[in-house]
Amino acid sequence: MYILGISAYYHDSAACLVKDGTIVAAVQEERFSRIKNDASFPESAIKYCLSAAGIALTEVDHVVFYEKPFLKFERLLDTIFAFAPHGLRAYLKAMPIWIKDKLFTRGNISKALQQIDQNWKEREGGLLFCEHHSSHAASAFFASPFEKAAILTVDGAGEWVTSSIAVGHGNNTNRIKYINFPHSIGLLYSAFTYYLGFKVNCDEYKVMGLAPYGKPVYRSLIYKCLVDVKADGSFRINMNFFNYASGLTMVNQNFVKLFGNKIRAKDETITKFHMDVAASIQNVTEEILLKIARDIKAKTGCENLCMAGGVALNCVANGKLLRSGIFKNIWVQPAAGDAGGAVGAALFIYYQHLQNKRKIGDENQMQQMLLGPAFSAEEIAHTLNKLNIRYHKLNPDSYLKTVAEKIADGMVVGWFSGRMEFGPRALGARSILADPRDPGMQLKLNLKIKFRESFRPFAPAVLQKYCHVYFNLRVASPYMLFTAPVSQWQLDGDEDDSFAVGVATLKEVRTTIPAVTHVDYSARVQTVDELNGSFYHLLQAFYLVTGCPILINTSFNVMDEPIVCTPEDAVSCFLKTDMDLLAFENILIYKSENLNIH
Known part of the structure; x- marks a missing residue:
């Protein structure tokens, strides 16, 4: 069927x-x-x-x-x-x-x-x-792999429902509690996304990435004026400050007056104020989700929790929920x-x-999210010949070893392998890869490869069996859905040292893997095992070359473009960025040999 x-x-x-x-x-x-x-x-x-x-x-x-x-x-x-x-x-x-x-x-x-x-x-x-x-x-x-589980769905809005609690058992999901529009955690977070100058329904993850640079100094103001939260996590939004229900914008002038600063323009400099606002709404969101989770556990008695909806992509909140121990197991739809x-x-x-x-x-019912198109080596070679690209074809063993060595030498590599990922994350099929040990790599990737804001963090892909050595993470995280503290840290001083402020903190070397360590000593972890195919074998090769079982893994695209799908997409993205090497299906393309291709 x-x-x-x-x-x-x-x-x-x-x-x-x-x-x-x-x-x-x-x-x-x-x-x-x-x-x-x-x-x-x-x-x-x-x-x-x-x-x-x-x-x-x-x-x-x-x-x-x-x-x-x-x-x-x-x-x-x-x-x-x-x-x-x-x-x-x-x-x-x-x-x-x-x-x-x-x-x-x-x-x-x-x-x-x-x-x-x-x-x-x-x-x-x-x-x-x-x-x-x-x-x-x-x-x-x-x-999910569960026979029975509590289910939490949280997003902007569906038809009416914005948040729901259900119990899944066997073949059925039975909703037991819900909150309707206009009261919405997702729209509350999106309103702050709008206020901070980012695109709604697209850039909420930028607010999450910006939050660690600030302090939640507006947390009390948000609770006092914008959202009333009960002990069980149920909430009501004060619509006197928002426009999303009746207007064409997310917030109104009451909201602007409350915070004392105008809505940030798209290209306006991000200040400490913006960082503190991001930190505040992130903190409030985490606290609401934790209250909801405790209520779910009390109401259902379930040891397992399943999550979906756009807010479930807030991996920082997911990580705190996981570390809270409220549920024995948490499974988030990637x-x-x-x-x-x-x-x-x-x-x-x-x-x-x-x-x-x-x-x-x-x-593994989601099959590592590798559910999209794949292209054979012959199809790729045909495309490269058509585009007049110079390339080298290697045998599989030397291919992986060469890519690992080039990454260790400081090259940034576009990696194209097998079926494309479904969902928002690149998980080793359409990825940009680099060395996490390089202190300057985070800024280089943001500014010269991805063409995006300098404050944005990058995720580490780590061999599953070495995850505990580098991260305080008690479960496998194959889909980059949990943020975890980095274990090996504080190379430049003590935790209470007076560090730089804001984006300037990017220059500090905090850990042995600085390019994937965020300013709060956290990382959005992807664990990799044999199910990841050639990406797993590349990580193994990098470990053999360097003794480091981790690679920077970010999506193969530039800002405001989708992840690449076809070989043509990959070549186009490769040529218009400062990537050094394009690798797919035992074929290597060096930027230095294709500088005149447009």
Whole structure:
């Protein structure tokens, strides 16, 4: 039985094909269109999923959309009337889009599918709709290895629900508590993202990365004026300071006056004030999630917790939740945002709606997230010849050893191997790799490779068996979803020394792996084992060359572009950055030999 899950029209469209409960393929539309967070109908993503399975669309038993548009429209209307007359501008902007397009989502999906395969026809029960947070919950629980678990979903908003608690048992997820729009942790965090000059629904992770540079001096102000949080973690947002329910911006002038500074412009210098604001909302978010987690444990008694929704990508909060010991085991859906809704919708229909027998205990149901397109060495060589790229083809053993040696010599390497990752993280298939021991590498990667803000941290990929030597992390973290303290640190002085302030702290060497140690002595860890294939073998080779079992692993892209998908994408990104070496499928390309290629 084939189930095709689709997320589309709002943020980060994606498709996922499930066969008899096993994920065959999953990919975001942005990887094909090259438009970051592309929200259009995922036509290319669907075509890829079908080709990966070797089937036609007519062979799919059910197509399922990840949310219910009519419920979302109901929320829009109710919100506009509740905030009238302030919601008039939002109403005038939203109504034409809904009347022309979004109210007819079923028909639009049918037409789009018929364009993919003219023989496809909607039959009774063939096109289904799953509620947004049910999709999130299913993506977390049914992809987890647990027979029973508590489920926490937290994001900006679905149709109505913004946060939910459920219990998953066998083939069912049963919601026991929820909070509705406009009260939302995700939108609260996004409001601060907007205030700090970053892009909403895209740059929240920048706020998380900026937070360690500041101090949570506005924590009390946030609790006093913006959000009322109860002991069980339930909360209410004071909408007198926000515009997202009724306007076209996230915050209003009351919010600006409260903090005493105007909204930061996109290219404006980041100051200590901005760092302190980021630290404050990050601290509040962590505290709310910890309160919710304690309430979940008390209500359900479950030892296992599954998480999804955009807020579940806050790996700093996840790390603190893990270290709290509230739950014995925590499993976070790696594609926790809207793209993962395609996975959850498909799994919800297969297991909960159709009650098919569930596979339980498989720790790798997400298959290391390696669910996208792959390209053979012959296809890659054909592309390189077409582009007139000079390259060297090596045997597998010398290939890995050479790449490891070049990284140890200070080269920055674009790494392209096997199936592309699904979700927001590069996990060793479409990655930029470098030496974590180099104190200057963090700034070099940010400014000359990624072309992004200098304060942004980088993640370490570490061989699983050596993780405990470098990080205080008690579990495997194959998907970069937990931040952990770095064990080997304080090389420049004592913890209480008067260090530099703000971004200047980047110049301090804190650990034996300074390029992946954030200013608070933490790191977003990816553990790597044999399941990671050639990336694991490269890490092994680097360890043999250097005695260090860690590589910097960041996504193969530049700022505001999606992760590369094809060999053409990889070559294009490689040539327009200061990367030194491009490595894929036993082929090496040196920048120094291709300086005249454009």
